[in-house]
Amino acid sequence: MPAYHLTTFGCQMNEHDSERMKGMLESLGYRExxxxxxxxxxxxxxxxIREKADDRFIAHLQEARALKRRSPDTVIGVGGCxxxxxxxxxxxxxxxxxxxxGPGQVHKLAEFLTSDSLTAQGYFAFEGFTGDLPAKRAREFQAWVQxxxxxxxxxxxxxxxSTRGREVSRDPAVLIAEIEALAADGVSxxxxxxxxxxxxxxxxxxxxxLSFSELLTAVDHVSGIERIRYTSPHPKDMREDVILAHAELSAVCEHIHLPLQSGSSAVLKRMRRTYTRERYLDRVALIREHVPDCALTTDIIVGFPGETDADFRETLEVVEEVGYDGAFTFIYSPRRETEAAAMGEQVPHEVKVARMEQLVEVVQRRAQERAQRFVGRTLEVLIEGHSRTDPSRLRGRSRHNKVxxxxxxxxxxxxxxxTITGASSQTLTGQMSLVARAGRS
Structure with missing residues (x-):
């Protein structure tokens, strides 16, 4: 059997696409x-998405080139954004x-590999869903659904x-049929x-x-599905019906990832984010009203062109006020063919680094404070494997998406x-309870 090796960079959508690539390759007779x-x-x-991801990938690609020099029949393929x-x-x-x-042409990889002549080919049209391809899941009980x-x-x-094209929704009947099949295959x-x-x-x-809240309702009705997560929403579209789904549907988890990007309305306008600081905080207040124990995580960019000290202080203020359970923080880096890359007032790198250090300190402090609410409580934890730092312990994830x-x-x-006995900004520690079943917390 021919063998393949696949390296994935980037977001959950890429992880999903990679599972589909693996499933497709193994259906063609390849082994991993x-x-x-x-x-x-x-x-x-x-x-x-970020310059650092480009740099990391190029280093890996150079290694593949060296292997191809030693074994000229080796095929090198590059997909994604x-x-x-x-x-x-x-x-x-x-x-x-x-x-x-490109991301819309994953299925063309099979066409290329089964063609009579393996001459260099590129496929970049926006067509098709990788969700329609077979998958090899990383865990039998968890699944991505595009x-x-x-x-x-x-x-x-x-x-x-520009890399994934205009928005196209999959047919809801196809989605529900896929999720029913996943549930029948042991996915919870x-x-x-x-x-x-x-x-x-x-x-x-x-x-x-179907609206997104109606889709959540339909998925909640699928027998065997115990947890529903999603990523990523946009604050402009975070409406009350979606928030209520977290409160009313038993399978929808108590966790929302709500990207902030900046706490300054002026910076948000230059980012073309289509919401203001006030609108964002209004969405947070609505979430806290309907789902008081909801875990909130976010994305934040520091050093966007034109970001002043005052703008950055506004971001810190929002982080303090919201009290996120976690955040992905990024130093702005210009990307090719984007409006921001051509903007004046690029922030000096040393300023970006200093701001990042301040931001991380506030994020982690507030996350640590928020995590204390779990100490003494008994949570439902879905076991994912052994602890990465102590193989004698188990590792899992709560409904709040806390490790x-x-x-x-x-x-x-x-x-x-x-039963939770300790909490840091990123993880919880505990002891498996002797009670028959944890109550939802």
Whole structure:
């Protein structure tokens, strides 16, 4: 059997796409290799959201080139957003690459591999869903479900619309059938994926259209699905019906990832985020009203062009006020063909770094404070495996999306009650409870 090795960079959508690539390759008779030097096909699923992701990928690609020099029949493939973003130059810059394809063309990889002549090919049209392909899941009990592709927003710093195209929603009947099949296959937790999940369905014909909250309701009704997560929503579309779904639907988890990006309305306007600081905080207040114990996480960019000390202080104020359970924080880096890259008033790197250090301190302090509310409580924890730092303990995740390391017995995929005994900004620790079943907390 020919062997493949796949390296994934970037977001959950890329992880989902990679599972589909693996499933497709194994349906063609390939097996997964444990290292690149054992592979006949070396694949990369790339990200281009930040410059650091580009740099990391190029270093890996250079290693693949060296392996191809030793074994000229090795096929090198590059997929994902980076490939889409450099589609006009990928083969001239990297002549040792055999096949390149964008996120909407994953299925073309199979066509390339089964063709009579493996001459260099590029596939970059926006078509098809990877969700329609077979998958090889990382865990049998958890699954990504792609509900839409593309994005209709025009954030001035982001290249996603140019790499994944306009927003297209999958047919709800197809989605529910997929989730029913997953449940029948032992999946108990699904994560719904889209660049802007809560604008789902608006492009569908009226007779097939469901809103995102209606889709959540339909998934909640699928027997066997115990947990529903989703990423990522946009604050402008975080409406009350979606928030109420967290309060009223038993499978929808008590966690919302609500990207902030900046706490300054002036910066948000330059980012073209289409909401203000006040609108964002109004959404947070509505979440706290209907789901008081909801865990809130976010994304924040520091050093966006024109960001002043006053703008940055406003971001810190929002972080203090909201008290996030966690945050992904990023130093702004210009991306090709974006409006922000051409803006004046680029913030000096040393200023960005200093602001990042301040931001991380506040995020972690507030997350640590928020985490204390779990100490003494018993939470339902879905076991994912052994603790990464202590193999004698188990690791799982609560409905709040908090990692829990605990003492006890169980197997991956089981949901067990764990009494929380300690909490840091990122993880909880505990002891498996002797009670028959944890109450929802």
């Amino acid at each position: 290799a444990t290292s690149r030097d054992q592979a006949d096909l070396i694949l990369f699923n790339t990200c281009s 980076w490939a889409q973003s450099v589609k006009h130059e990928v083969f001239t810059r990297f002549p040792y690459v055999d096949v390149a394809f 509900i839409s592709v593309g994005c209709n927003m025009s954030c001035s710093y982001c290249i996603v619309p 937790e699904v994560t719904l994926l889209g660049q802007n999940v809560n604008s789902y369905g608006r492009d569908l014909a009226p007779e097939r259209r 829990v390391n605990f003492d006890g017995l169980g197997s991956p995929g089981e949901t067990v009650p764990v």
